[in-house]
Structures are given as C-alpha cells and as structure tokens.
Amino acid sequence: MGKYLLRRILQMIPVVLGTTLLVYALVFLLPGDPVKAMFGDKPINEAVAAQIRAEYHLDQPFIVQYFIYLKNALTLDFGNTFAGQPVIDEIGRAFPVTIKLGLMAFVFEAIFGVVFGIISGLKKGKWYDTVILIVSLLLISVPTFVTGFVLQYLLGIQWSILPVTAGADPTFLDLLMPAMVLGSVSMAYIIRLTRAEISSNIAEDYVRTARAKGMSNGQVMLRHVLRNSLIPVVTYLGQDIGGLMGGAMITEQIFNIHGIGFLTYQSILKGEANLVVSIVTLLMLIFVVCNLVVDMLYAALDPRIRYA
Amino acid sequence: MKKKALAFAAVACSMAMLLSACGGSSSNTASDTAGANIITAYNSEPQNPLIPSNTNETGGGKPGDLLFSRLVSFDKDGKASNEVAESITPNDDATQYTIKLKSGWKFTDGTPVTAESFTKAWSYAANAKNAQKASSFFSTIKGYDELQADGLKGTEQLSGLKVVDDTTFTVDLNQSDSVFPIKVGYLAFAPLPESFYKDPKAFGQKPVGNGPYKLDHWDHNKEIALVKNPDYKGNEEVKNDGVTFKVYTDDSAAYRDIQAGNLDVMESVPAAFTKTFKTDKKVQPYSEAGSVIQTFTIPSTLDHFKNDEEGQLRRQAISMAIDRDQIIDKVLNGNATAATDFTSPKTPGYSDSLNGADNLKFNAKKAKELWAKADAISKYDGPLTFSYNADGGAKPVYDAVVNQLKNNLGIDASTNPIPTFQEFRDAVTNRQMTGAFRTGWQPDYPSAENYLWQLYSTAAADGKGSNDGDYKNPDFDNLCLQAAAAKTTDDANKLYQQAQEILLKDLPAIPLYYSNANGVASLNIKSGYAFDWQNLPTYAAMSKK
Numbered sequence: 001m002g003k004y005l006l007r008r009i010l011q012m013i014p015v016v017l018g019t020t021l022l023v024y025a026l027v028f029l030l031p032g033d034p035v036k037a038m039f040g041d042k043p044i045n046e047a048v049a050a051q052i053r054a055e056y057h058l059d060q061p062f063i064v065q066y067f068i069y070l071k072n073a074l075t076l077d078f079g080n081t082f083a084g085q086p087v088i089d090e091i092g093r094a095f096p097v098t099i100k101l102g103l104m105a106f107v108f109e110a111i112f113g114v115v116f117g118i119i120s121g122l123k124k125g126k127w128y129d130t131v132i133l134i135v136s137l138l139l140i141s142v143p144t145f146v147t148g149f150v151l152q153y154l155l156g157i158q159w160s161i162l163p164v165t166a167g168a169d170p171t172f173l174d175l176l177m178p179a180m181v182l183g184s185v186s187m188a189y190i191i192r193l194t195r196a197e198i199s200s201n202i203a204e205d206y207v208r209t210a211r212a213k214g215m216s217n218g219q220v221m222l223r224h225v226l227r228n229s230l231i232p233v234v235t236y237l238g239q240d241i242g243g244l245m246g247g248a249m250i251t252e253q254i255f256n257i258h259g260i261g262f263l264t265y266q267s268i269l270k271g272e273a274n275l276v277v278s279i280v281t282l283l284m285l286i287f288v289v290c291n292l293v294v295d296m297l298y299a300a301l302d303p304r305i306r307y308a
Numbered sequence: 309m310k311k312k313a314l315a316f317a318a319v320a321c322s323m324a325m326l327l328s329a330c331g332g333s334s335s336n337t338a339s340d341t342a343g344a345n346i347i348t349a350y351n352s353e354p355q356n357p358l359i360p361s362n363t364n365e366t367g368g369g370k371p372g373d374l375l376f377s378r379l380v381s382f383d384k385d386g387k388a389s390n391e392v393a394e395s396i397t398p399n400d401d402a403t404q405y406t407i408k409l410k411s412g413w414k415f416t417d418g419t420p421v422t423a424e425s426f427t428k429a430w431s432y433a434a435n436a437k438n439a440q441k442a443s444s445f446f447s448t449i450k451g452y453d454e455l456q457a458d459g460l461k462g463t464e465q466l467s468g469l470k471v472v473d474d475t476t477f478t479v480d481l482n483q484s485d486s487v488f489p490i491k492v493g494y495l496a497f498a499p500l501p502e503s504f505y506k507d508p509k510a511f512g513q514k515p516v517g518n519g520p521y522k523l524d525h526w527d528h529n530k531e532i533a534l535v536k537n538p539d540y541k542g543n544e545e546v547k548n549d550g551v552t553f554k555v556y557t558d559d560s561a562a563y564r565d566i567q568a569g570n571l572d573v574m575e576s577v578p579a580a581f582t583k584t585f586k587t588d589k590k591v592q593p594y595s596e597a598g599s600v601i602q603t604f605t606i607p608s609t610l611d612h613f614k615n616d617e618e619g620q621l622r623r624q625a626i627s628m629a630i631d632r633d634q635i636i637d638k639v640l641n642g643n644a645t646a647a648t649d650f651t652s653p654k655t656p657g658y659s660d661s662l663n664g665a666d667n668l669k670f671n672a673k674k675a676k677e678l679w680a681k682a683d684a685i686s687k688y689d690g691p692l693t694f695s696y697n698a699d700g701g702a703k704p705v706y707d708a709v710v711n712q713l714k715n716n717l718g719i720d721a722s723t724n725p726i727p728t729f730q731e732f733r734d735a736v737t738n739r740q741m742t743g744a745f746r747t748g749w750q751p752d753y754p755s756a757e758n759y760l761w762q763l764y765s766t767a768a769a770d771g772k773g774s775n776d777g778d779y780k781n782p783d784f785d786n787l788c789l790q791a792a793a794a795k796t797t798d799d800a801n802k803l804y805q806q807a808q809e810i811l812l813k814d815l816p817a818i819p820l821y822y823s824n825a826n827g828v829a830s831l832n833i834k835s836g837y838a839f840d841w842q843n844l845p846t847y848a849a850m851s852k853k
Contacts, residue, residue, distance in 0.1 A: 032730035038355070039364065043444045043773065047436035047456045055439070084357050084512065085528060093529055149560075157567050157590070164568040165561045167554070168530030256561035258529045270355070 008292055015288065016281060023280045024066045027273040034058070034271030038082065056082070069274060079274035081267070087274050090263060091282065097168075098259035101175050101251075102244040105183035110237055113187040117194020117233075118226070124199055133195075136188035148181045148254040165256035178255040182248055186240050190233055197229035204228075231301050238294030242287035344549050345852050347833070349845065350562045350574030351553035353529050357512020360498035361433030361440040366844075369495060371532045371553055374847060375517035376498035379407065379426070380489060381543045384849075386599070386654050386754025386841030388490050388797075391542045392421060392499065392518070394475075396489040402793050403484050409475040414539055415501040416522040423477035425499035427469040431455070432505070433496055437462035442496035445752075448488070450480040484793035486800045487757040494753050520544045520848050521551060529555050547836050547851040566591050566830045572852075573829040573837070573845045579701065582641050582826075591828040597645035598825030598843040599654040601759070603817040604694065604709075605747045605777040607739075612688045615781065615814055621682035623815035624667050628675035629716035630709055632668070636821055639704045643826055647819035650811050651759040654841040655751070657801030664812030668819055672716045679717050690720030693743030697732035698725040702746055705820070736776050747776060747817055754841045756804035761788050764816055779816030 035049050035058060053059040056079075057068050072079060078087035116136075120129045139147070155177055156164035166174040201207065202225055210220045249261030260279060267275035298305045354368030363372045379393035390396070394408040413421035432438055434446035437460040446452055450468025468480035481488065491497070499518065504511045515523055520542065521534035535550040554571060556562040559578040565571035567590040577585050586593045606613045606623060613619045632646040645653070648660040648668055682688070694710055696702040706723045713721040724743065726732040735741060751758045762768055766785050768775035784807050791803035825843035829850075836849035 031728070032734075037730060039441060045436065045441075045444045045456075048439045048441065048443050051436065051439035083353070083355050084509065089528075152564055157564060160568070164564050164570060168527065253558040254561060256557050256565070258555070258557065262557045263529075266353075 005292075008295075012285070012288055015284070019284050020070065020277050020281055021066060023277045024069065024273055025062065027268070027271060027276050028062050028065070030268070030271055032271065034082070037271070056080075065273070069277065073278075078278045081272055081275055082270060087278050090275060091260075091278060094258055094260050094263045095282075097170060097257060098245055098248060098252075098261070100170070101179055101182065101248060101257060101259060102241065104172075104175055104179035105186075105244050105248075106237070106241060108179050109183035109187035109190055109240070113190025114194050114230070114233065116187075117191045118198060120191060121195040121198030121202070121229075122221075124195075129195075132191060136191045139184045139188035144181060144185060145250050145254060147184055148178075148251060151177055151181055152254060167256055168258050170257060175257070178251050178257060181254075182244065182251040186236075186244075190236065193233055193236060194229060197232060198225060201225045201229050227301060231298065234297050234301060235294055238290050238297070241290045242283065245283055245286055345547075346550045346552055347548050347847060347850050347852070348552045348554055348570075348572045349847060350559070350571060350576075351532065351555055353555045354532075356441065357509070358515040358523075358526070359440070359504075359508065359512045360500070361429070361442045361445075361496040362512070363495060364441045370844060370847075371523075371534060371551075372495050372498075372515075373519075373844075374521040374534055374551060375515055375519045375523060376495065377413075377517070377519045377540070377542050378493050378495070378497050378499075379409075380493040382493055382754055382841060383543075384838055384840040384846050386656055388493055388656075388754070389543055391493075393492075396492070398486070398488075398795075401484050402486045402488070402795075403481050405479045405481070405488060406472075407477055407479065411475055412541075413518055415499075415516050415518050416537055416539070417501055417503060417516045419501050419503075420474075421499050421518050422474045423471045424474075425501065426497075427465065427471055427477055428505070429498065429500035430469060431465040432462075432500070434466050435460055435462055435464055438508075440496075442494075445491070445494060445496045448481050448483065448485055450482055452482075484789070486792050486794045486797070487753075487755050490753050490755045490757075490797070520546045524550065531555060544848045546848045548848070551847045563591075563828065566828050569830050569832055571830060572833055573827065573847075573850065575825070575827045575839065575844050577643075577826045577828060582643060585826075585828055588828075590831065592831065592833065592837060594827045594829070594837070594839055595643055595824045596839070597653045597822045598839070599652045599754070599841050600748060600750045600823040600843060601647060601650070601652050602644075602705075602746075602748045602820045602823055603647070603650075604744045604820065605817040606744045606815075607741060607777045608779045608816060610743070612682075612686065615779065615816075618682045618685040620814060621678045621685075622688070623818065624813075625675045625678035625682065625717060626713060627667050627815055627818045628669065628671045628678070630712050630818075630820070631670040632821055633670070634712075635705060635708045639708050640821070643824045644821040645824060647821050650764075650808050650817075650819060651756045651804075652751070652822050655754055655756055655759065656797065657756050657804055659805060662805060662812060663809045667812055667815065675716055679719075689718070691743075692719060692721045693724045694721065694745070695724040695726055695732070695735070695741055695743060696746035697727075697729040699728050706746070709820075737771065739771070739778075744818075745776075748823075749774075750843075751841075756801060756808075757788070757791070760804060760807055760811075761792075764811060777816050779814070781810060781814060784810045784814075 035052050036044060057065050069079065080086055081090060116132050120132045123129055152164060155162045162177045163174045166178060207220060207224055210224050245260065248259060249265055252259045252261040264276065264279050351370060352367040355365050356362045356368055358368055358372060360372055360376050363369055377391050379391060379396065380388045381391040382388055392409055392413050394410045397406045409423060415421060430446055433440045434443055434452050435455045449466050451466040455464055470478045472478060501516050503516060520537055520540045522537045524533040524535045526532045532553040536546050559576055560580055562571055562574050563578050563581055566574060585591060586595060608615050613622055636642060636644045636646060648665050649658065649662055651658055694706050696706050703725060710721045710723050713719055726735060736745060749759055749763060762774050764775055764779050764784060765788055766780045769778040769780055787803050787807035791800040794800035794803060825839040827839060827845060829837045832852050833850055834853055835851050836846060838846045840846055
C-alpha cells in the first residue's frame with residue numbers, strides 16, 4: 001500500500017511539469033499583447049511599455065519566461081499580477097471561497113443524490129419514483145445558468161428567502177443557493193446512478209442468499225446492496241470534486257462569488273500567465289489527489305480490490 | 309466493516325458541521341451600516357495601484373476621481389471651474405500658464421497642497437522610468453521628450469514646470485493650447501503628497517489625497533470603501549457619508565442586487581435587461597444622451613471616397629441614406645440619441661444646428677441624387693464593406709446600416725465582423741482596412757478639442773494619433789489651431805464649431821448616434837441621482853435621505 005502511494009505521488013512530478021509548460025505556452029500563444037491592452041484605446045507610450053515588459057520579463061523569449069517562472073515557483077514565489085498583487089495573495093483570497101462553495105455543493109449532491117437514488121431504486125414504479133426521475137431529467141437537461149437565474153429571481157428577488165448574491169466573504173447562507181445550483185446537475189446524475197445500481201443489485205443472487213440466511217432486511221440493504229451500489233457513485237463523486245473546484249465559473253458569475261473560476265477567467269482575459277499557470281497547477285493537483293483518494297476508497301468499499 | 313461505514317458517516321457529518329460553523333460565525337455587515345448614509349456602487353477591481361497617473365481604466369478611475377481634487381473640477385454637464393486653483397492665466401499665445409493655488413488645501417495626512425505637490429507629481433508621471441500609463445497626457449509640457457530617454461533615475465523634473473512660490477507655479481508648453489486649463493482636470497494631473505515619493509508602492513494600496521472623500525479601506529476583489537473627507541472645501545457638495553465601490557463578477561449579478569436593494573447604483577445596464585429596465589418597478593432607471601459618440605470611418609485613401617468632389621458626394625449620400633432614428637428605435641431599444649455633430653450633447657459648445665447638420669438627417673431621395681451625381685463623375689456601385697469588432701454588440705447596428713444602404717442606395721454593401729476588439733484595433737492601426745470600419749470616442753476631458761483634434765487633425769494622422777481614416781484638411785487644422793490659441797473657452801468653442809462645419813461637409817467619419825448614459829439605481833436612493841459628462845453617476849450628490 002505504502003509503495004503504491006509513493007509511486008502515485010512520484011508520478012505527479014512529470015504531470016505538474018508537463019501541465020505548467022503546456023498552460024504557459026497556451027497563455028503565451030493567446031492573440032493580442034497584454035501590455036498594449038493595458039493602455040486601452042489611449043496612445044501607447046513606448047518607453048513606458050518597454051519598462052513594463054522588462055518588469056514582467058515579457059521581453060524575453062517564451063522558454064526563458066517559463067524557466068524564470070519555474071525557478072521562482074520553487075522558492076514559492078509565484079510572481080505578481082499586472083496590478084502589482086502577489087499571485088499567491090490573489091489565490092489565497094479566492095481559493096477558500098471556492099473550497100467552501102465546492103464542499104457545500106459536494107455535500108448537497110452527495111446526500112440528496114444518494115438518498116433520493118435509494119428511495120427511487122427501492123420503490124421502483126411508485127409515484128415518487130416517477131417524480132424523482134422527471135425532476136432529475138429536468139435538472140440534467142437545463143443548463144446551469146438557467147437554473148441559476150431562475151432560482152435567483154424566485155428565491156432571491158420575488159420571495160426574498162435567500163440572499164440574491166454572495167459577494168466577497170460569503171456566509172453559509174449566502175452560498176446556499178449557489179451550492180444548490182452548482183450541485184444540481186451532479187445530484188441528478190447521482191440519483192440516476194444510485195437508482196440503477198440499487199435496482200440491479202437488489203435482484204442479485206447474493207442478496208437472495210443473504211436473505212435466505214436470515215439476515216434482517218436492514219442488514220442486507222446496508223451491507224450488501226448499498227455497499228456494492230456505492231462503488232460507481234464514489235468514483236463519480238471523486239472526479240466531481242475537481243470539476244466543482246474549477247468548473248464553478250458560471251455559478252460564480254451569476255451569484256457574484258469571487259472564487260477561483262472568476263479569477264481564472266479574468267486572468268486569461270488579461271493574459272496574466274503567472275496567475276493562470278499557478279491556478280491550473282493547483283487545480284490539477286487537487287484533481288490528482290482526489291483521484292488517489294478515490295482509488296484508496298475502493299479498497300475500503302470493495303474487499304476484492306487490494307493495492308500492493 | 310461496520311467501523312468503516314461509521315467513519316464514512318462521521319466524515320460527512322463533520323464536514324457539514326464545519327460548513328455550518330463557517331456560516332454561523334460571520335455577522336451581517338449590512339446591518340452595521342444601515343443607519344449611515346453610505347452609497348454602494350458597482351465597480352470592477354482596479355487593474356492598477358490607485359496612483360492617479362497610473363490609472364487609465366474605470367475600475368480605478370471612479371474611486372480615484374473622488375479621492376483626488378485637481379486644479380479644476382467639472383460639474384455634471386462638463387463645465388469647468390477652479391477647484392484647487394485660484395487662477396490659471398495664459399500668456400498672449402497660450403503657450404505659458406501661470407497657476408495660482410488657493411491656500412488652505414490639505415491632503416488627508418495633514419500636509420498642505422503646494423505648488424510642488426503638482427510639479428513633482430506631474431514630473432513623476434511624465435518620467436518614463438516610473439512607467440506611468442497616463443504619461444502621454446504630459447507630452448505637451450516642455451521637457452517631456454527629455455524624460456523619455458534611457459538611463460533616467462525617475463526623479464528628473466519636467467523643465468517646463470517652474471515653482472515661483474508655495475502657491476504659484478508656471479507651465480511652459482510646446483505649442484499653443486487654450487484647452488490646457490480643462491485638461492488639468494483629468495485625473496492624471498492630481499497633486500500628490502510628499503509621502504508618495506518615499507514608497508509609491510505602499511501609496512498605491514493606501515492613497516492619500518485631497519478630494520471630497522478619503523480611503524477607509526481597500527479589500528482587494530471585494531470593495532473600496534471611501535468616507536467623507538471632513539476637511540474638503542471644494543466645489544463638490546457631498547450629500548452622503550461615504551461611497552463603497554463593490555467589485556462584481558458580472559453586471560447581471562449587480563443588476564439583481566440593485567433590484568433587491570443590496571446595491572445602490574450602477575452605470576450600465578446588462579444586455580439581458582436593456583429591454584425591460586425602463587419599466588422595471590424595482591429600480592430607478594436613467595437613460596439620456598451621453599458623451600460617447602459612435603461613428604464609422606471611411607478611410608480618406610479609399611478609391612471613390614477621397615476628399616474630393618466625388619468622395620464628398622458619396623459620403624454625404626451614405627450618411628443621408630441611413631435612418632438613424634429607426635436603428636435607435638428598432639435595434640438599440642431607444643437607448644441612444646441620433647448624432648447631429650462630431651462631439652456630444654454633454655460637450656460644452658455643443659450645437660444641434662450647425663451648418664451641414666442636414667447631412668446627418670435621413671433623406672433617401674436626396675441620397676440617391678447625390679450618389680447619381682458622384683456616379684456621373686466616376687461610376688461605382690460597391691463593394692463597400694463595414695468592419696466591426698464582433699465582441700462588443702455592434703452586429704445588429706451594422707447589419708441594419710448595410711441593409712439600409714442596399715435598399716436606399718442600391719449599392720453592394722456588406723459587413724465584415726472581426727472576432728475581438730484587440731484584433732480589430734490592430735487591423736485599424738496597421739491600416740489594413742479596405743472599407744469602412746466602426747469608430748467611436750469617449751472623451752478624457754469635456755472639450756470639443758478632445759473629440760476633434762485627436763481624431764481628425766493632420767497631426768494625428770498616419771499612425772501618430774487616433775485619426776484612423778488619415779483625414780487631412782489644412783482649413784480644418786487651421787481653425788483648430790486658432791481655437792487652441794483663443795483667449796477664452798467661448799471663443800475657442802465658436803472656432804471649434806466652424807471646424808465641425810468643415811467636417812460635416814467632408815464627413816471623414818459618419819456620425820451615427822450618441823450612446824445613452826444608461827444606468828439604474830436602487831429604490832433606496834432618495835435624491836441627487838443623475839449621471840455626469842463621463843456617463844458616471846453623480847456619486848457625491850446622491851443621498852439615501
């Protein structure tokens with residue numbers, strides 16, 4: 001187990017190097033000159049533009065810029081944004097908000113997804129199974145920004161139940177509606193996944209055997225049906241964490257949440273290579289770690305899987 | 309196995325508790341300030357530190373304007389009056405100015421505003437070593453070129469600025485400039501306290517000014533909170549206790565907050581609400597002609613459109629074949645005003661009845677006649693392309709323009725969308741346009757000079773300025789130069805009107821409409837809600853009481 005873990009962690013090094021290089025190259029290849037863009041439609045003072053280029057090493061060839069970034073990053077200096085803010089501060093401000101939102105969405109989709117999935121799966125064909133199926137289909141087919149706008153208008157403005165937008169330093173209540181919107185699509189998938197797994201596992205031979213051996217219904221459900229049904233759900237949830245962290249851009253915009261998604265969008269627009277690369281690397285690390293945790297969880301859920 | 313299942317549940321529970329704990333701890337900040345008369349305003353995070361001469365975008369410009377008082381201030385119609393200046397006196401040909409300051413002005417750190425507060429700040433801004441983005445505003449002051457060389461220390465001063473005594477200094481200019489007393493109202497010309505030079509970086513995070521407001525705090529990506537400066541005694545009447553600029557990720561989110569009363573004012577209307585905001589009962593709408601003019605330019609180098617009889621006839625024909633009111637009504641939901649000149653209704657000296665303003669009125673019959681006359685000189689039926697940047701919402705306007713030209717003149721017109729503004733401007737500045745292209749202008753200071761000289765003078769042609777169509781007319785240049793040397797602003801404005809009458813005949817660019825200053829305010833705002841010549845809300849005049 002330990003060896004396996006070490007190997008997986010070592011694998012991250014080339015992945016990090018490759019990603020940073022690739023992302024840095026992509027930002028470099030963006031059309032337009034970020035320094036020219038700083039002047040807007042005002043006349044450009046070439047002497048000033050040259051000063052700014054030198055300060056941010058933008059006058060160097062691409063590969064030199066990349067190695068300067070990498071060298072500084074090793075000493076945990078990720079450079080400054082064009083507004084003079086340390087990149088690390090920018091990320092430090094945005095990331096806790098995204099984590100909070102992501103975790104809330106995650107808990108929301110995991111709890112409601114699994115619970116509704118189980119209810120549906122156990123009582124196939126009942127009227128509430130039909131309702132759950134229709135609602136989940138609706139959530140999957142309607143894009144997030146529509147769900148977001150509609151909920152914002154109804155819950156926030158029309159009925160004043162929840163805060164309309166979150167703003168900086170959002171509270172639990174501020175993030176409740178955004179988290180529901182963000183988690184809604186995944187919740188719908190989890191409902192359908194759990195429902196399908198449960199209803200197929202419940203007809204398996206080993207369930208019949210367990211019942212025949214005189215196990216109580218609760219025991220059979222918990223230890224046999226549920227445990228086996230949750231393996232694909234856990235896989236899905238694990239991969240979804242990465243998505244929730246990086247893919248909240250639309251939700252963040254609708255609800256004015258100053259998280260990673262918005263920061264990424266802004267820094268791409270301004271051509272801030274240091275910021276974009278740092279964020280993407282961080283997201284990628286989260287993704288890799290989440291996948292690792294999921295793989296470990298398999299072993300806990302399924303005794304047949306063992307890592308050597 | 310049971311243990312593991314329990315652990316799983318425990319993790320889920322503790323996570324939920326952690327989250328609810330996060331929520332419980334923070335209090336509602338809105339209730340703390342509910343009693344105070346603080347205006348909250350829509351903003352984006354400033355792209356630069358809050359140093360006046362390094363601020364060239366609205367995110368920093370809005371708070372900057374309230375933090376720093378300049379020599380002159382503008383009222384909401386753009387009329388200039390002395391603020392820190394007691395007098396600004398030109399010599400005979402307006403190449404030298406003597407500026408006297410009022411005494412008693414103080415920065416919020418207690419130090420006095422002296423002549424040196426201005427001269428050192430202007431020199432700092434002009435000095436290329438200090439990499440200030442608004443440095444080119446100082447290019448008309450003597451000594452500017454010397455400060456663009458390599459190997460400067462950053463402390464060299466502009467040789468055209470001379471301090472006479474604590475409250476007097478003189479400015480030598482490279483050429484006559486009667487508009488200089490208005491230009492000094494631009495944010496980049498703000499005075500700076502001595503503490504700035506010790507640590508410009510720290511100052512940029514916590515600026516110290518002399519304006520109607522002072523900085524309370526700046527939480528990056530969250531808000532910039534300004535509070536009333538009790539020592540301020542300038543022209544602005546401050547009717548509230550403070551203005552807090554809130555950073556938004558999206559203008560739609562801000563609009564929703566205005567509807568809900570969480571935000572007080574914003575100076576734009578998101579595309580999704582342009583049709584409905586005027587009848588929205590949850591907001592106070594504003595929509596009136598503003599200072600931004602939208603035009604399209606036909607390069608003066610284009611065959612059949614050169615500045616001769618044929619070219620003029622064709623330009624006039626095109627201008628008259630466009631039904632501006634219909635475009636405004638059908639495409640822009642009425643949120644614009646048909647153009648009648650080359651400046652704007654918010655520009656001092658504006659007139660809607662200049663000689664030749666008829667050329668901007670829809671007249672399909674006359675347009676056909678003029679086009680036929682031009683055809684008699686040399687036959688031409690197109691093609692004529694109209695280029696615009698596709699990322700700015702200009703598509704429906706140019707589709708309409710092209711359709712009207714096809715129908716009313718019967719020429720082969722077509723649109724040529726270019727994906728982004730950056731690529732579009734690159735093509736314009738590199739003179740790669742082979743037809744008409746979208747142009748527009750937002751003024752830096754309220755003066756006809758800013759609209760005319762920067763856009764249509766020979767000096768600004770050939771890539772040396774913003775004369776993108778390379779229009780050259782010595783008569784026009786002469787009138788502008790006379791205006792620049794005029795004794796009073798009124799005299800200057802009369803000459804600028806004459807200069808405009810030449811433009812209305814030659815039509816180097818064809819004015820379409822003035823974009824309206826659109827905005828909304830929450831129902832909490834009780835008085836003082838209007839927009840100024842910059843299309844910005846009159847922050848200081850607004851009140852919740």
